[in-house]
Amino acid sequence: QQQVKQSPQSLIVQKGGISIINCAYENTAFDYFPWYQQFPGKGPALLIAIRPDVSEKKEGRFTISFNKSAKQFSLHIMDSQPGDSATYFCAASSQGGSEKLVFGKGTKLTVNP
């Protein structure tokens, strides 16, 4: 019940296209859903995060969509650029518990020029 399932494992998109990464969870106590971006050989960095009181959050070309009833959330990257090529991790945590994040297994995104 503590898992966060992420798909796809890898994704190849052409420059200018839309990249979509999906995550699903079981634990209804989760109430914070961040996405982290990791470039090869580097540590992950927070990209964007959402709380379940909103269904969508947009920051520039990056949008999180959240479906509380389906227990799913997704990351959309509009106008994907080669510089977006990285591994993306979704995560979840619950305010009532510790500050531990439960991470998905990651999606390696490649944006071809």
Add this chain to the structure above:
Amino acid sequence: DGGITQSPKYLFRKEGQNVTLSCEQNLNHDAMYWYRQDPGQGLRLIYYSQIVNDFQKGDIAEGYSVSREKKESFPLTVTSAQKNPTAFYLCASSRGQAMETQYFGPGTRLLVL
């Protein structure tokens, strides 16, 4: 410059040897975390500490040990009991409140000779 530093960048371990990975932060964060990253496995929590002189096991603590004697330091020892230590190790810190961003260091890659 505020941030998290990890050293060394690469570390080699011989059979039966204990090795210690360093993690230092100057962000004045209360909470610190150690993760292990393997290809296709995402980030798995080894240990975390929410306050000085206190720490808790994560999901894969066997074969590892930590200490938290100072707020800014959270070293990880990979003991000889860890039979498969080859991985990328990431340290992170946060203010320790719910829904707070975790900030990651650049990582240490541990290889077995």
